[in-house]
Amino acid sequence: MKFIRITILETVNKVGQEVLLKGWVNARRNMGKIVFLDLRDFSGIAQVVGVPSQLDEVSVEQLKQVRPEWVVEIRGIVNERGEKQKNQNIPTGSVEVLAKEIKVLALAEPLPLDLEDEKIGLDVHLDYLPLTLRAPKWRAVFKIQGEIVEAFRSFLRSKGFTEFQCPKIVGASTEGGANVFAIDYFGNRAFLAQSPQFYKQIMVGVYERVFTVGNVYRAEEHATTRHLNEYTSLDLEMGMIQDHTDIMRLETEWLRYLISHLNKTAPEELKLWNFIEPVVPETVPSFKLKEVLQLIKERTGVDHTNEPDLEPNEERWIGDYVKEKFNSDFVFVTHYPTAKRPMYTYPDEADPDYTKSFDLLFRGIEVTTGGQRVNNYEQLVNNIKKWGLNPENFKFYLEAFQFGMPQEGGLAIGLERLTAKLLGIDNVKLATLFPRDLNRIDLQISPPEYKK
Amino acid sequence: MKFIRITILETVNKVGQEVLLKGWVNARRNMGKIVFLDLRDFSGIAQVVGVPSQLDEVSVEQLKQVRPEWVVEIRGIVNERGEKQKNQNIPTGSVEVLAKEIKVLALAEPLPLDLEDEKIGLDVHLDYLPLTLRAPKWRAVFKIQGEIVEAFRSFLRSKGFTEFQCPKIVGASTEGGANVFAIDYFGNRAFLAQSPQFYKQIMVGVYERVFTVGNVYRAEEHATTRHLNEYTSLDLEMGMIQDHTDIMRLETEWLRYLISHLNKTAPEELKLWNFIEPVVPETVPSFKLKEVLQLIKERTGVDHTNEPDLEPNEERWIGDYVKEKFNSDFVFVTHYPTAKRPMYTYPDEADPDYTKSFDLLFRGIEVTTGGQRVNNYEQLVNNIKKWGLNPENFKFYLEAFQFGMPQEGGLAIGLERLTAKLLGIDNVKLATLFPRDLNRIDLQISPPEYKK
Numbered sequence: 001m002k003f004i005r006i007t008i009l010e011t012v013n014k015v016g017q018e019v020l021l022k023g024w025v026n027a028r029r030n031m032g033k034i035v036f037l038d039l040r041d042f043s044g045i046a047q048v049v050g051v052p053s054q055l056d057e058v059s060v061e062q063l064k065q066v067r068p069e070w071v072v073e074i075r076g077i078v079n080e081r082g083e084k085q086k087n088q089n090i091p092t093g094s095v096e097v098l099a100k101e102i103k104v105l106a107l108a109e110p111l112p113l114d115l116e117d118e119k120i121g122l123d124v125h126l127d128y129l130p131l132t133l134r135a136p137k138w139r140a141v142f143k144i145q146g147e148i149v150e151a152f153r154s155f156l157r158s159k160g161f162t163e164f165q166c167p168k169i170v171g172a173s174t175e176g177g178a179n180v181f182a183i184d185y186f187g188n189r190a191f192l193a194q195s196p197q198f199y200k201q202i203m204v205g206v207y208e209r210v211f212t213v214g215n216v217y218r219a220e221e222h223a224t225t226r227h228l229n230e231y232t233s234l235d236l237e238m239g240m241i242q243d244h245t246d247i248m249r250l251e252t253e254w255l256r257y258l259i260s261h262l263n264k265t266a267p268e269e270l271k272l273w274n275f276i277e278p279v280v281p282e283t284v285p286s287f288k289l290k291e292v293l294q295l296i297k298e299r300t301g302v303d304h305t306n307e308p309d310l311e312p313n314e315e316r317w318i319g320d321y322v323k324e325k326f327n328s329d330f331v332f333v334t335h336y337p338t339a340k341r342p343m344y345t346y347p348d349e350a351d352p353d354y355t356k357s358f359d360l361l362f363r364g365i366e367v368t369t370g371g372q373r374v375n376n377y378e379q380l381v382n383n384i385k386k387w388g389l390n391p392e393n394f395k396f397y398l399e400a401f402q403f404g405m406p407q408e409g410g411l412a413i414g415l416e417r418l419t420a421k422l423l424g425i426d427n428v429k430l431a432t433l434f435p436r437d438l439n440r441i442d443l444q445i446s447p448p449e450y451k452k
Numbered sequence: 453m454k455f456i457r458i459t460i461l462e463t464v465n466k467v468g469q470e471v472l473l474k475g476w477v478n479a480r481r482n483m484g485k486i487v488f489l490d491l492r493d494f495s496g497i498a499q500v501v502g503v504p505s506q507l508d509e510v511s512v513e514q515l516k517q518v519r520p521e522w523v524v525e526i527r528g529i530v531n532e533r534g535e536k537q538k539n540q541n542i543p544t545g546s547v548e549v550l551a552k553e554i555k556v557l558a559l560a561e562p563l564p565l566d567l568e569d570e571k572i573g574l575d576v577h578l579d580y581l582p583l584t585l586r587a588p589k590w591r592a593v594f595k596i597q598g599e600i601v602e603a604f605r606s607f608l609r610s611k612g613f614t615e616f617q618c619p620k621i622v623g624a625s626t627e628g629g630a631n632v633f634a635i636d637y638f639g640n641r642a643f644l645a646q647s648p649q650f651y652k653q654i655m656v657g658v659y660e661r662v663f664t665v666g667n668v669y670r671a672e673e674h675a676t677t678r679h680l681n682e683y684t685s686l687d688l689e690m691g692m693i694q695d696h697t698d699i700m701r702l703e704t705e706w707l708r709y710l711i712s713h714l715n716k717t718a719p720e721e722l723k724l725w726n727f728i729e730p731v732v733p734e735t736v737p738s739f740k741l742k743e744v745l746q747l748i749k750e751r752t753g754v755d756h757t758n759e760p761d762l763e764p765n766e767e768r769w770i771g772d773y774v775k776e777k778f779n780s781d782f783v784f785v786t787h788y789p790t791a792k793r794p795m796y797t798y799p800d801e802a803d804p805d806y807t808k809s810f811d812l813l814f815r816g817i818e819v820t821t822g823g824q825r826v827n828n829y830e831q832l833v834n835n836i837k838k839w840g841l842n843p844e845n846f847k848f849y850l851e852a853f854q855f856g857m858p859q860e861g862g863l864a865i866g867l868e869r870l871t872a873k874l875l876g877i878d879n880v881k882l883a884t885l886f887p888r889d890l891n892r893i894d895l896q897i898s899p900p901e902y903k904k
Contacts, residue, residue, distance in 0.1 A: 069856035108856035404521035404560035
């Protein structure tokens with residue numbers, strides 16, 4: 001009789017039946033007479049019980065030899081576990097599979113490290129990503145990351161936003177700054193986009209409400225636990241807003257949606273990280289930058305009231321402050337100085353030295369930048385000049401504003417930072433699937449000059 | 453009384469009520485006493501009726517001045533249209549809005565071209581994309597493109613696939629070939645990925661079933677209607693397959709799903725392009741490359757039976773053949789020569805000079821490449837050497853195969869080509885939001901050396 005493979009998750013509905021499973025050996029526990037295998041496939045993990053007396057000769061031999069990460073096919077009977085053996089933490093925790101036949105589909109070399117070992121150094125972890133990512137905790141991180149992206153899209157689609165694909169090769173008209181990667185483009189110089197900013201603004205003219213998810217690039221020579229040279233940006237932009245607070249309200253609504261989406265789609269994965277659900281009040285506390293700096297001066301004595309931005313320890317301070325005072329894990333900081341923000345940032349009419357821009361801090365770290373943009377063509381051209389840039393280089397971008405652009409704004413969320421912060425992961429590189437940094441593209445490209 | 457803006461689509465449920473709309477003037481028709489405005493927002497297009505006697509003085513002046521692409525706010529009464537005036541082709545075709553007040557939110561300069569003109573040259577169209585994309589036909593193309601991507605994801609998610617974000621900056625270990633863009637990466641040489649191939653294979657070891665959507669790069673100096681230097685690739689990869697036909701069956705199922713998804717989510721957009729629903733038989737016809745070339749020899753007398761691939765006119769020939777003979781708009785061509793495919797392509801055990809690979813042709817043009825991959829570590833290392841490459845450069849990739857990899861395979865779909873072919877668009881650049889080619893990054897970067 002030929003069996004059709006079923007998924008591991010399906011075993012819970014097959015008690016008493018003979019089934020065929022395929023998967024990776026996630027763990028092997030030799031209890032003397034009995035060998036337990038944790039078998040992993042795309043749907044979950046099952047406990048397989050190997051008892052030599054129940055197996056043919058070839059299978060007994062296989063049972064002896066199989067090791068973690070071997071790929072095997074198991075024919076066996078699904079049995080309900082004894083009450084004491086039931087595991088509430090996994091969906092297949094009520095059953096186990098008594099093996100009848102074991103076939104090896106692919107071998108694995110002896111593992112160079114223990115996948116359960118949580119003290120593996122960062123460099124070793126990254127050097128062996130094709131292997132280390134297979135550990136349930138890391139599989140959980142990137143499953144959750146995929147669901148964050150899905151939540152971003154499904155929420156915005158329900159609000160009438162249109163998704164678009166954004167190019168990453170851009171010409172001279174970058175946002176400026178030295179932190180761009182240059183490409184040789186058929187003898188011309190081109191660059192890797194630092195953000196989809198100009199394109200999403202152009203697309204507001206086309207669809208009014210748009211979003212795009214994609215890679216962005218920063219050629220920063222930083223080697224910190226917060227910076228990446230290539231990361232994923234969740235970008236949205238919308239027209240017909242009153243001001244930046246419309247965008248802030250939209251993001252607040254999304255955050256609440258996100259948490260509910262994750263609880264629904266990745267509950268076990270969250271459990272593996274002892275997920276502490278962030279508190280998102282219906283109105284997230286919001287302070288002007290000046291107010292934050294004033295508070296810090298009053299409470300700590302440090303006078304940075306003339307600074308144009310918050311330092312990392314100040315971000316943490318205001319994060320702690322709103323947590324204690326408002327029981328919020330999030331805080332908006334608004335009104336950054338006009339001179340320190342990009343030329344498209346909208347100045348507050350009431351106080352033009354400051355902008356209708358915001359950062360969102362999550363547990364003391366910035367995860368979003370957003371705001372209202374300059375939508376008036378003349379004002380934008382003037383700003384480009386004021387910022388020391390050449391309007392000729394922005395000709396394509398400017399067309400969007402020449403031909404009718406309402407008040408508009410948007411935001412960009414750093415996917416990996418948000419993932420890290422949600423799960424309490426210290427180093428953003430660990431929440432980045434294949435991180436690129438100063439010293440590493442997959443493997444190290446030069447001796448590490450910096451160690452955490 | 454203050455009105456809250458409603459979307460244009462909502463007007464159909466507001467007959468007799470006073471509403472506030474915001475949008476772009478899509479078209480303006482002056483009928484003497486009456487001026488009709490087609491108003492466009494993210495939800496649709498509404499007909500606004502401007503009658504001077506119904507308006508205050510300021511609004512009368514605005515009604516005179518407004519021109520296409522101006523952004524306006526309209527307060528008005530929703531009326532049911534007369535039976536003869538009803539338009540079945542748009543969702544708001546049963547109503548119109550009698551304007552009570554018109555406010556201009558943003559001006560547009562006089563348009564340099566007529567957005568309805570279908571004879572605009574390719575270069576003019578591309579030079580003015582921020583404007584030309586606003587025409588309903590082009591809005592339809594990229595709305596449909598977004599829905600193709602959504603259909604790819606939702607179908608695969610329902611099959612247990614996990615989405616991942618793939619890096620585009622890669623090291624020396626490219627698939628080979630001269631057609632890569634080089635980047636200066638902190639004094640090292642890096643490249644833009646030609647595909648997520650290696651990463652999706654690595655991820656099979658992690659999740660068994662994975663997909664990723666993202667930009668890929670080809671530094672080809674082609675200037676044809678089929679080639680792009682940056683495009684969007686829909687990639688999937690899955691383990692535990694028998695052979696390449698599992699992937700072909702999955703794609704066939706997706707194509708059927710896709711068509712139903714588009715009919716549901718973008719019916720009006722499809723209508724604008726006179727969409728002819730492609731025929732996807734439950735089993736799409738499949739031929740080995742040799743068989744196709746033999747057929748062509750028999751039917752046309754042209755003997756290319758020793759060629760390693762199909763020429764464009766041969767792709768069209770087999771497309772016409774299966775349409776006529778099997779009433780299928782799709783055909784799989786399998787078993788391309790081993791020597792001409794990448795080193796990871798799985799050779800057919802029965803005839804090792806040919807591979808378990810396939811292309812999918814849609815109405816005579818290739819839209820997918822896929823197949824089974826070499827999953828055995830030693831075989832893969834040998835192939836890398838045989839292909840004249842250095843296994844040291846593939847160390848990271850090879851880890852996935854050292855530590856347990858089942859039989860696996862996948863495919864890559866060119867999003868823009870598929871979009872173009874679905875809608876009958878001749879030039880793939882017109883189905884690419886912001887196309888990059890030899891001479892153009894947004895605007896032309898050098899005098900065009902090639903004209904279509």
